[in-house]
Amino acid sequence: xxxxxxxAVAGAVxxxxxxxxxxxxxxxxxxxxxxxxxxNTFYTHTKYSGAAEAANTNxxxxxxxxxxxxxxxxxxxxxxxxxxxxxxxxxVNANGxxxxxxxxxxxxxxxxxxxxxxxxxxxxxxxxxxxxxxAGRDLGVYGSDAILSDMTLLGVGSNGGATGSSTLGRxxxxxxxxxxxxxxxxxxxxxxxxxxxxxxxxxxGSIDNNNLGFSGKASYSFAANDVNGKIWVGGTQxxxxxxxxxxxxxxxxxxxxxxxxxxxxxxxxxxxxxxxxGYEVGxxxxxxxxxxxxxxxxxxxxxxxxxxxxNTAGATSFTExxxxxxxxxxxxxxxxxxxxxxxxxENTIERVGSELRDAKREAWIVGAYxxxxxxxxxxxxxxxxxxxxxxxxxxxxxxxxxxxxxxAILFF
Numbered sequence: 346x347x348x349x350x351x352x353a354v355a356g357a358v359x360x361x362x363x364x365x366x367x368x369x370x371x372x373x374x375x376x377x378x379x380x381x382x383x384x385n386t387f388y389t390h391t392k393y394s395g396a397a398e399a400a401n402t403n404x405x406x407x408x409x410x411x412x413x414x415x416x417x418x419x420x421x422x423x424x425x426x427x428x429x430x431x432x433x434x435x436x437v438n439a440n441g442x443x444x445x446x447x448x449x450x451x452x453x454x455x456x457x458x459x460x461x462x463x464x465x466x467x468x469x470x471x472x473x474x475x476x477x478x479x480a481g482r483d484l485g486v487y488g489s490d491a492i493l494s495d496m497t498l499l500g501v502g503s504n505g506g507a508t509g510s511s512t513l514g515r516x517x518x519x520x521x522x523x524x525x526x527x528x529x530x531x532x533x534x535x536x537x538x539x540x541x542x543x544x545x546x547x548x549x550g551s552i553d554n555n556n557l558g559f560s561g562k563a564s565y566s567f568a569a570n571d572v573n574g575k576i577w578v579g580g581t582q583x584x585x586x587x588x589x590x591x592x593x594x595x596x597x598x599x600x601x602x603x604x605x606x607x608x609x610x611x612x613x614x615x616x617x618x619x620x621x622x623g624y625e626v627g628x629x630x631x632x633x634x635x636x637x638x639x640x641x642x643x644x645x646x647x648x649x650x651x652x653x654x655x656n657t658a659g660a661t662s663f664t665e666x667x668x669x670x671x672x673x674x675x676x677x678x679x680x681x682x683x684x685x686x687x688x689x690x691e692n693t694i695e696r697v698g699s700e701l702r703d704a705k706r707e708a709w710i711v712g713a714y715x716x717x718x719x720x721x722x723x724x725x726x727x728x729x730x731x732x733x734x735x736x737x738x739x740x741x742x743x744x745x746x747x748x749x750x751x752x753a754i755l756f757f
Contacts, residue, residue, distance in 0.1 A: 368415070368757060375420045382414040386437050387501050387724070387752030389512075396734060397744025407436035408501045408724075408752065409514030415465065425470055426477070432465035436510025460510055464525040471532075479530045486530060486544040487560040487581035487625065488523035492516070494629055494638045496676055496686045496712055500726040501750035503708055517652025518708035518730060519672030519690025521623065521642060524549075524654065526558075538566045550585035550657040552616045558583030574630040581623050585646055585657045586616035619665060621646035621654070634678040638688075641671035650704060652692055667695040683715040696735055702742065704735035720757055726750045 368381020387408050393399040411434040419428035467481025484492075492498060495515045502514035516522045528546035533539075541563040548558040562579035623644025630637050648668040649655040657663050672690025679685065691707035712726040728748040 373418070375422070376418045377420065378416070378418045380414075380416055381757055382412070382432070383410060383754055383756045384412050384437075385410060385499075385752065385754035387750045389501055389748055389750045391746055391748040393744070393746050395744040396737060396742060397732060397746055404438060406438040406501075406512070407510050408497075408499070408750070408754065409495075409512050409516075410498050410754070411436055411462070411510045424472065426472055427468075427470050429468045430465050430481075430483075431463065434462045434464050434510065435460060438510075462510065473534055476531060476533045479528070479532070482525055482527050483530075485523040485526045485528070485546065485560060486542050486562050487579050487623065488521050488642070490562070490564070490575070490577050490579075490627055491520035491625065491640050491642075491672075492523055494627070494640070494674070495519070495672075496674060496684075496688060496714070497710060497726065497728075499714055499722060499754055500712055500724045501728070501748065501752075502710060502726065503706075503728050503730045503746070503748065513651065515672060515688065515690055515708060515710065517648075517650075517692050518706045519670060519688070519692065520625075520640060520652065521644070521647050521668070521670075521692075522653050540564050540566070548583040548585075548621075549654050550621075552586040552588055552658050556584040556586075556618075571633045572631070574628065576628040577626070579625045581621075581644075581647075583621045583654075585619040585621050585655060585663065587619075587657045587660045587663045589617050617663075619646055619657070619663060623647045623668070636676045638674040639671070640673075640690075641669075643667075643669045648692055648694055650694065651706070664697060666697055669693050669695070683713055685711075685713050687711045694735065700735040701737075702733060702735055705731075705733040707731045717753075721753060721755045723753050724750070 368379045371378040371380065385408050387406060389402070389404050389406060391402045393401065413432055413434045415430065415432035417428060417430035419426065421427070463482075465481075465483055467479055467483045469477050469479040471477030492514070495502075497514035500514070501512050503516075503518055504513035526544075526546040526548075528544050530542055530544035530546075532542040542561065544560045546558050546560065548556070558581060560579065560581040562577055564575055564577035566575040567573065621644070623642055625640070625642040627638070627640035629639075645667050646665055647654060648666070655663070670690065670692035672688055674686060674688035676684055676686035688710050689708070691705055694704040696703050707730070709729045710726060712724065715723045717723055726749070728746075728750075730746045730748070732744045732746075734742045734744075
């Protein structure tokens, strides 16, 4: 099973080491093939009130972690560890908006096809003596530990009733989404628990593809007897762009006796650039079945109101905002192996100009995660999400969404 899914299982549900969650291993000549993934389905009921007033929803849907099939392989060649990974993600609910990308209208029943999203496609090469280079599409470096430590990764969290292959979990109410980015990343060897990663990657909100983003992280992991934990710091720097004008260029091309007029670069948009940046610090500590997670981030122009980076490429204007937030989470594995947990977190977009207040998303979440078998987990969660508008009058600024979810997630 690929590294991110193994970390999710180990950290959020079973409290096992990652090596206990290998997928289906197949020797194939010089290669060792690893097939793994998950299937999950939840019943969710969401009640809306206040500024979020809407009809209550009842859905059968996929949780925060989409259903996935991952195929990877590794080998040792010329004193190098070489590997690749492809992971295909989808959802179970047919009545979803993400199928619109295939030209279909949103519909239920047998013809309500769900979408297929290949979020991971990368190669890696390295050695434990000098580190690993990775190239391709994978989870971003900045914010990755925040989402992989989130207990709702194995459940639903916020946004129950969403039409699509994934809910929000605690994204937007405790951290910024790491997202799946085209990247080139170097990770150092593990020096007695110390490890660092540096990444250059594409970003949302780019018009002319002139700028790449940069992210980095340093961490220290430790374990001794019943005590274990990890602390990390990270940062990211990227550019956002909005169009300011559009021009049309023509090029005259002459080839021998043939002369023609070719329209080239039609619709080039001059861009206005904005800096987007952030830093993060987090830690998790475990002792005898109990674990505590704390996380904080601070930045500028990193949040488009739901914890996802702004995509300004098609915007006519953009207002810069400072962002901050974080979450705390406590879990405990009881003697009969059920893990119970509670967490609180919020994202804040600080007010500017004529805005009346900070825009906020705050969530309280409680959950229970029971390993019915080594690979099958039963999940129950309750999420209380409160949102505050920056521009609405005080009497109508606050909205609430209360979500109850029950379901199961199977890892293989």
